[in-house]
Amino acid sequence: MAFENLIIRARSVTKSYNGETVLSDFNLDVWNGSIVGVLGMSGSGKTTALRLIAGFEKPDSGLIEMRNEIISSDEVFVPPEDRNVGMVFQDYALFPHLDVEKNISFGLSKNEINEGRLEEVLAMCNLENYKNKFPQELSGGQQQRVALARAIAPNPEVILLDEPFTSLDAHMARELRDEVVYLLRKTETTAIIVTHDQEEALSVCDVVSVLENGKVIQSATPQEIYLNPVSQTVAHSVGDPNILKGYSVNGRVETSLGTFVSAYDGALDVSIRPECIELTLDSDGSYLVKECTFYGHDQVISFQNSKGEVFRARSLPNTIFESGDKVNINISEVTTFPSKA
Amino acid sequence: MKAPKPLVITNTFILLIFLMPIFYMFWRFANFSKNLTNFLQSWDVFTLLLNTLLLFIAVVLTSLFLGLLISILIVRYEIPAPKLLFTLTILPLVIPSYIGALTYVSAFSPRGLFVDIFSRFGIYEISGIDGFIGSWIVLTLFTYPYVQLICSSALRNLDSTVEDAARSLGVKKIKMYSSVVLPRLKKPIIYSSLLVGLYVISDFGAVSLMKYGTLTKAIYSYYTININGDPVVFYSTLLIFIALIISFVQRGSALSRSAKVFGTPREVVKAKLSYRNKFLVLVFFALVILFSLVIPISVLSYWLIRGMSQGNTVNNVLPGVIGSLTAATVTSIFAMIIATPIVVMISQYQSKFGELFEKVTLTLYGLPHIAVGISMLFITIKIVPAIYQTFTTLIISYLIVFLPQAVGGGQASMEQVKLSYIEASYGLGFSKMETFIKITFPLIYKGLLAGTALVFLSTMKELPQTLLLRPTGFSTMAVDIWSNASEALFTQAAFSAFILLAISAVPTYILSTRNLTN
Numbered sequence: 001m002a003f004e005n006l007i008i009r010a011r012s013v014t015k016s017y018n019g020e021t022v023l024s025d026f027n028l029d030v031w032n033g034s035i036v037g038v039l040g041m042s043g044s045g046k047t048t049a050l051r052l053i054a055g056f057e058k059p060d061s062g063l064i065e066m067r068n069e070i071i072s073s074d075e076v077f078v079p080p081e082d083r084n085v086g087m088v089f090q091d092y093a094l095f096p097h098l099d100v101e102k103n104i105s106f107g108l109s110k111n112e113i114n115e116g117r118l119e120e121v122l123a124m125c126n127l128e129n130y131k132n133k134f135p136q137e138l139s140g141g142q143q144q145r146v147a148l149a150r151a152i153a154p155n156p157e158v159i160l161l162d163e164p165f166t167s168l169d170a171h172m173a174r175e176l177r178d179e180v181v182y183l184l185r186k187t188e189t190t191a192i193i194v195t196h197d198q199e200e201a202l203s204v205c206d207v208v209s210v211l212e213n214g215k216v217i218q219s220a221t222p223q224e225i226y227l228n229p230v231s232q233t234v235a236h237s238v239g240d241p242n243i244l245k246g247y248s249v250n251g252r253v254e255t256s257l258g259t260f261v262s263a264y265d266g267a268l269d270v271s272i273r274p275e276c277i278e279l280t281l282d283s284d285g286s287y288l289v290k291e292c293t294f295y296g297h298d299q300v301i302s303f304q305n306s307k308g309e310v311f312r313a314r315s316l317p318n319t320i321f322e323s324g325d326k327v328n329i330n331i332s333e334v335t336t337f338p339s340k341a
Numbered sequence: 342m343k344a345p346k347p348l349v350i351t352n353t354f355i356l357l358i359f360l361m362p363i364f365y366m367f368w369r370f371a372n373f374s375k376n377l378t379n380f381l382q383s384w385d386v387f388t389l390l391l392n393t394l395l396l397f398i399a400v401v402l403t404s405l406f407l408g409l410l411i412s413i414l415i416v417r418y419e420i421p422a423p424k425l426l427f428t429l430t431i432l433p434l435v436i437p438s439y440i441g442a443l444t445y446v447s448a449f450s451p452r453g454l455f456v457d458i459f460s461r462f463g464i465y466e467i468s469g470i471d472g473f474i475g476s477w478i479v480l481t482l483f484t485y486p487y488v489q490l491i492c493s494s495a496l497r498n499l500d501s502t503v504e505d506a507a508r509s510l511g512v513k514k515i516k517m518y519s520s521v522v523l524p525r526l527k528k529p530i531i532y533s534s535l536l537v538g539l540y541v542i543s544d545f546g547a548v549s550l551m552k553y554g555t556l557t558k559a560i561y562s563y564y565t566i567n568i569n570g571d572p573v574v575f576y577s578t579l580l581i582f583i584a585l586i587i588s589f590v591q592r593g594s595a596l597s598r599s600a601k602v603f604g605t606p607r608e609v610v611k612a613k614l615s616y617r618n619k620f621l622v623l624v625f626f627a628l629v630i631l632f633s634l635v636i637p638i639s640v641l642s643y644w645l646i647r648g649m650s651q652g653n654t655v656n657n658v659l660p661g662v663i664g665s666l667t668a669a670t671v672t673s674i675f676a677m678i679i680a681t682p683i684v685v686m687i688s689q690y691q692s693k694f695g696e697l698f699e700k701v702t703l704t705l706y707g708l709p710h711i712a713v714g715i716s717m718l719f720i721t722i723k724i725v726p727a728i729y730q731t732f733t734t735l736i737i738s739y740l741i742v743f744l745p746q747a748v749g750g751g752q753a754s755m756e757q758v759k760l761s762y763i764e765a766s767y768g769l770g771f772s773k774m775e776t777f778i779k780i781t782f783p784l785i786y787k788g789l790l791a792g793t794a795l796v797f798l799s800t801m802k803e804l805p806q807t808l809l810l811r812p813t814g815f816s817t818m819a820v821d822i823w824s825n826a827s828e829a830l831f832t833q834a835a836f837s838a839f840i841l842l843a844i845s846a847v848p849t850y851i852l853s854t855r856n857l858t859n
Contacts, residue, residue: 095503107509
């Protein structure tokens with residue numbers, strides 16, 4: 001990828017409120033046309049990062065560039081109205097006193113409206129039938145669409161979406177997510193999506209940056225993040241792995257679930273994702289099924305070994321496991337990290 | 342749920358008594374309508390109406406300007422000591438308009454503070470302020486805090502991300518205020534303007550001390566000439582009518598709760614000001630505080646010190662102090678007793694009847710005291726002469742106008758009593774009475790007490806009704822202040838005013854801020 005295609009570049013950005021550090025060393029690269037996910041727990045500083053990029057707040061230090069021009073540094077601060085950044089707020093922040101049409105055309109010039117940009121956006125977001133409604137009269141999903149339409153209308157360089165689907169119910173969230181991604185791809189709009197939802201980040205984004213304690217700890221493609229997490233935190237934030245303590249000698253580590261190969265020696269954590277453990281019913285099996293939670297597309301089985309330690313496995317719903325069944329296990333893949341302690 | 346019959350009957354009876362002054366006044370008006378044309382042909386009516394409306398518009402506009410500007414500066418900008426500035430600019434609220442007028446009238450009087458100060462610089466001729474300008478200034482200075490209280494609390498509750506959204510769509514700061522901040526404050530703006538408006542058209546003390554001819558002043562003048570004269574009936578009815586319209590419109594703009602906010606609530610990032618602008622803002626605050634707080638207090642202190650050096654003692658004002666406290670105590674106790682069943686009725690039994698009760702009590706709140714007082718005079722003279730010019734009549738009259746404060750206080754806390762609590766209690770086998778004692782009352786008594794305290798303070802400061810209805814020989818601080826000020830006995834007036842403020846300022850401040858921001 002060529003450098004001139006970099007839309008947003010943030011380097012060593014820090015921000016604290018009343019002495020409490022929210023972002024300690026925030027770095028981010030956003031390429032033209034890509035969708036970048038910032039994944040983090042609540043309080044990890046992800047919304048603050050968006051607000052700094054949008055210009056609603058000023059970083060304490062660090063550099064933010066847009067198309068190679070500084071928009072925020074110790075000396076320069078471009079106000080939000082001059083940044084050409086579109087923002088979709090978590091609570092949508094629609095103007096309650098304006099109808100859908102006026103909300104969307106708020107950021108448009110007279111010229112743009114005359115050239116039919118409003119109608120174009122209304123059609124693009126399937127909002128033609130709602131253009132004279134007020135925000136309060138719309139469902140959550142429709143409000144979300146208006147928020148997106150309003151942000152997209154002035155053709156911003158980049159769209160920032162703050163937890164865009166959290167306030168919707170699961171079904172609606174998935175449907176709208178597909179719609180939004182389709183729209184962003186079709187219009188080749190660059191976007192940054194902030195979310196705490198791993199599924200959302202992994203399924204939607206080209207690049208995922210995992211944020212912890214105000215720092216980006218890994219930034220890579222969804223596959224890379226999922227398969228090769230750099231730390232236990234990353235592994236946890238994109239999956240729900242079993243973590244086993246072990247001590248590696250000569251590249252081999254012994255754990256409660258067997259012996260594995262390791263790149264390091266010394267104390268380490270072995271992470272095994274539930275779907276990498278295959279269970280087979282066996283009346284002589286050495287593990288005991290404790291509980292099975294059925295999800296439809298798959299099921300999660302918790303089982304214990306003779307020492308009473310409990311682990312989780314995920315499998316297709318074609319075998320029925322019941323509490324008390326004896327099983328054997330087969331592990332297909334593990335990841336190891338140096339132990340934290 | 343249906344309200345128990347005894348409760349409905351008691352409350353209906355109470356409210357009918359309370360609405361009597363309006364009905365009686367309208368009945369009197371209907372009876373003399375044949376003379377109406379004479380009235381409408383005289384210029385007097387139009388002058389008075391015009392004067393009243395002019396003052397209404399002028400005060401509402403300037404109060405709105407001051408109140409909104411202060412709110413925006415404090416809530417959305419980084420200024421030094423915002424809490425202190427907020428308190429200091431709200432404080433004028435505790436000064437009744439007649440005390441405010443007293444300070445400005447007396448400061449310009451021949452031996453007043455301003456004359457004293459200016460003469461040291463060789464300026465002997467300064468013209469005082471009175472009439473329209475005087476009333477306008479004084480009423481603005483003591484009513485803008487209502488706008489500030491209501492609008493700043495509404496502004497604090499406004500989701501500031503909407504403002505961020507506007508800016509990211511390319512809108513400059515000033516346009517942002519006119520396009521997305523003020524429109525969202527429409528309801529609180531209308532609500533507080535009309536609150537100020539009601540205050541202005543009902544005000545008697547300030548306009549009469551400023552000698553500005555409004556409806557209230559006319560009613561009192563005609564009353565002193567002929568208590569039963571047609572002009573008294575006509576102007577009182579007109580005043581009640583205007584007040585009813587205003588409170589009707591105001592109710593339409595009653596404040597609704599702000600929309601729910603998702604996610605982590607974010608503290609508003611206050612905008613920074615340049616040094617020059619910060620300086621200008623501080624000068625602005627200094628001027629507001631100077632005129633609305635420092636000057637009134639200094640003028641009163643000046644007269645007080647002067648009076649004491651001339652041998653004035655507290656003995657001269659003691660009867661008024663005792664009168665105020667007695668009237669306030671009796672009124673507030675009765676207000677609490679009467680308000681409790683009404684509050685329970687309105688909040689616990691959500692019926693059409695309850696809504697009606699609520700509307701009626703709210704209507705009572707906007708009634709101009711002078712008109713209620715006149716009506717009560719008529720009623721006691723014509724129908725129940727036994728209580729004419731008695732303490733009983735005075736208390737009833739107070740209760741009529743102040744009951745809504747007690748009801749409002751109880752109601753605010755009654756909102757916490759969800760219907761499901763009551764139902765849960767019934768479900769656990771408690772009777773209606775037990776439920777009231779165990780659930781409802783513990784949750785509402787604090788609100789009721791606060792409401793009652795507000796009734797106490799309002800009664801203590803009430804002027805026009807007291808002036809019209811007090812028994813011979815009975816006086817209050819308010820009456821002493823007004824009558825002494827009217828006769829230019831400023832040292833006497835200042836003495837009472839000082840005591841009144843000393844007793845009422847702090848609780849008024851606490852209760853009003855609590856009430857209006859709730």
